[in-house]
Amino acid sequence: MGLERWMRILLLVHGACAIGSPHTANGPAPTLEQLVAQLVTLRTQIAAEKRAWKEKEQTWQSELQLLRTEAAALEKDVASCRAVVQAQEKERADVERRRERLSGVLAALGPILDGAERELRQWQTRLPPSLLTGTLRKTFSELPATPDAAQSVGASRRVQVVLALWTQIEELLHTISITRELVPLDGGGACEMDVMYVGSARAFAVSADDRRACIGTVGADGWQWVSCPDLAGEIRRAIRIAQRELPPSPVRLPLPAAQSWPPQPKPEK
Numbered sequence: 001m002g003l004e005r006w007m008r009i010l011l012l013v014h015g016a017c018a019i020g021s022p023h024t025a026n027g028p029a030p031t032l033e034q035l036v037a038q039l040v041t042l043r044t045q046i047a048a049e050k051r052a053w054k055e056k057e058q059t060w061q062s063e064l065q066l067l068r069t070e071a072a073a074l075e076k077d078v079a080s081c082r083a084v085v086q087a088q089e090k091e092r093a094d095v096e097r098r099r100e101r102l103s104g105v106l107a108a109l110g111p112i113l114d115g116a117e118r119e120l121r122q123w124q125t126r127l128p129p130s131l132l133t134g135t136l137r138k139t140f141s142e143l144p145a146t147p148d149a150a151q152s153v154g155a156s157r158r159v160q161v162v163l164a165l166w167t168q169i170e171e172l173l174h175t176i177s178i179t180r181e182l183v184p185l186d187g188g189g190a191c192e193m194d195v196m197y198v199g200s201a202r203a204f205a206v207s208a209d210d211r212r213a214c215i216g217t218v219g220a221d222g223w224q225w226v227s228c229p230d231l232a233g234e235i236r237r238a239i240r241i242a243q244r245e246l247p248p249s250p251v252r253l254p255l256p257a258a259q260s261w262p263p264q265p266k267p268e269k
Contacts, residue, residue: 106155113155116162117143123169126218127200130179136168173199176242183214186227196239202255206235215254 144150203216
């Protein structure tokens with residue numbers, strides 16, 4: 001409604017009031033100027049309220065847009081989390097399947113490890129004590145002594161120990177080792193000799209004065225030594241060649257025929 005229309009209405013109201021009754025119950029009727037002032041005040045208040053409402057509406061619209069943006073971001077996060085959860089569930093299922101397969105492998109591996117460890121313990125009697133030192137002795141000490149110990153060690157560590165021992169033994173079998181140790185004599189007692197181990201099958205020993213010599217072989221009861229003084233010179237020369245004190249040259253020493261290990265016990269008569 002325009003200002004001119006409001007002015008007309010006020011003039012009509014004012015004229016009616018002036019004609020009907022020049023005074024109100026509480027006093028004289030308001031003049032036209034007063035009515036116009038009231039109208040202006042009212043319109044000013046209405047305009048202020050509209051502006052305030054507009055500003056609030058803009059603020060609410062901005063907040064609503066922010067909430068919508070945050071809601072969209074949260075929906076993306078929720079979708080991402082669902083994807084992560086699904087991937088984790090799939091991975092957990094894969095891990096569980098692998099665990100079941102590994103449990104089956106470990107169950108089958110147990111008897112194999114038991115047999116390998118039994119055979120390795122027999123090698124402890126075959127290997128000469130003078131060579132069973134250092135890392136090799138330490139690795140042998142890690143073999144579980146009882147089923148409960150094997151269970152506590154775990155299959156993974158048992159496999160590592162078995163492989164380490166086989167590797168060290170294999171290296172020793174292809175090595176010529178020189179030591180100095182007490183060798184038992186046929187008539188009793190012992191003599192300190194230089195000993196040359198050829199792998200783990202045979203050993204040759206010679207005394208410092210080259211007057212005594214022995215050949216050692218390993219059997220089910222450990223190492224046995226047989227006196228052979230006639231080979232003292234050849235054994236000494238072989239030791240000096242192995243120690244690179246002499247140039248390489250042929251040496252005639254008796255070597256055993258290939259045989260299986262562990263030695264089988266002799267049949268009872």
